[in-house]
Amino acid sequence: MNTTLARARDGDAAAFRALTDPYRRELHVHCYRMLGSVTDADDMLQETLLAAWRGLPGFQERAALRTWLYRIATNRCLNALRAARRTPVEPIPPFVPPEPTRRGAATWLQPYPDALLDELPDHQPGPAARYQAREAVELAFVAALQQLPPRQAAALLLRDVLGYATAEAAELLGTSALAVKGALQRARAALGENRGRATAFEPGSAAERELARRFAEAFSADDIDGVLALLTDDAWLRMPPAPHEYQGAAIGTFLRTVATWRNDRRFQLLPTRANNHPAFGCYLADSGAPLAHSAGLIVLGFDHDRIAVITHFLDTDLAPRFGLPDTIPAGQGPTAETSPAWR
Template sequence: MTVLAHDLEHEDAFLADAQQYRRELLAHCYRMTGSVHDAEDLVQETYLRAWKSYKNFQGKSSVRTWLYRIATNTCLTALEGRRRRPLPTGLGAPSSDPVDDIVAREEVPWLEPFPDDATDPSAIVGSRESVRLAFVAALQHLSPRQRAVLVLREVLQWKAAEVAEAIGASTAAVNSLLQRARAQLDAVGPSEDDVLVPPESPEAQDLLARYIAAFESYDIDKLVELFTADAVWEMPPFDGWYRGPHEIVLLSKTHCPAEGPGDMRLIPTTANGQPAGAMYMRNPETGVHEPFQLHVLDVGADGITHVVAFHATSFEKWGLPDHL
């Protein structure tokens, strides 16, 4: 066997082994960017960089650690000069009046939902808190380097020295970045007391089923029973957000394009490790139900505490049909 053929064989073996980390690298890049589309591109770039620099890989760390280092720096480069991805509640405006006009802000690079891996339930449970919408939205308030340090230290449990080597900083700088990131996350992130009910639990499944039934039967008033008193509703790309079950119901009655039972159909699913409903809206011209919104729910002990209704043009990433 020639030296070239031997090297190519080793490279192929390395890349085949490295593919097992693709899903977790996708979640890592999603935490950094807040966009599943950007994350997919950045994972591709990570593997390309890994392939090109494979000959320089000396085995001083595991392949997994090496790939995370490349992915982190790929994200940091991509985030230079980019605006953060917020949810409407992160824009700093007060809650909106549900009967006012709703305004779409298409120029805002909104936070995107993250599809769970239906083929590997253990991966969903293992990464649930770290891809939770509220956590990823809070990460967007941090600088890219603060994000990188916090995720590597708090989510991946790397040592400060390992993070320092990965991002080309001193250990002291890493500790300082982490301290500032934690302080900012405490101010904007989910409370430690805010414990979500797992999506596979009977409580979450029951609430999701009742939520879906209320929309499908166009019994919007039923939603009042499902939301907690201070529940929040938001639906990017519209920039408003709404607090309280009565405000949410009034919003739905005022602005929802559905006119009666059967206009909306929802398929239960999960996103960001949370219960979700893929909503299809009937097209009045064709009678076909087309992708309309993906509702991602925060379910607490007392009911639904938060809904983000993302605009949807396709449910392909959730393995769902493009029409009903």
């Protein structure tokens, strides 16, 4: 590596890529956890690599290159969070929605494609880590992180996800070990109140696929009672970037309002995966039109054998990130049983 490092310091772009490529995906995921947005993570990764390229002559190798890159990425994210967040414009629905149960705050939240998670290297976290790799990318965990003060979220990620020791985390954050311990304690207490639900399913298991299939059939058929039968009593429906959130029976009220507005049009779903959970590209065609256009992406969250959260991301630009088309033939589409994404 020293020869490659020397070439990179001399301005060899290929050598720099050889040094940093093994860490790009995990740095991207780290930025995603910090910011809750894949779009923002794209920007932060590029800023991190640009800062590393410019700062490489000053890299003194007191820490591993990976740790040095994490320091840059973490502090770039903290700087971005100190600035005005690019909160998306609240969409205006084409109908009068029922009163929401509450208004959510993290409207910038986006899903992360499982296909990109498969590119993560098999780094074993240190002994300080408390969260397994699967749990640390679940949507509920990333959403809960967005409710924490940024430095608390950073301390928790460095210690409990990446497994850095307290002294190492303090150095990465440019603060004291005592400050890291305090931030970590507060973050763990807050996150304990916002943890995601337990699930009895292994990712891709037959039981998970079956519940997702039943949801897809009911949802695309406007069988609202069938959808409600699959939910926990306190389930939530969320729709970033819209702040409207509905719980329990209010979900049925909202779905019936949407079905009335759509008239004879029905959603079509294409299976995919996001944040280690079943997901669907959602499509809707105008009446009589030959093509159905992207209407966002739906991600399911489970509580044992029921659905606890339906998150319908309304961003119609998400489909290509998941390898899904922008349009599909109206009235057609593969089922959850036949799609390669579900095997």
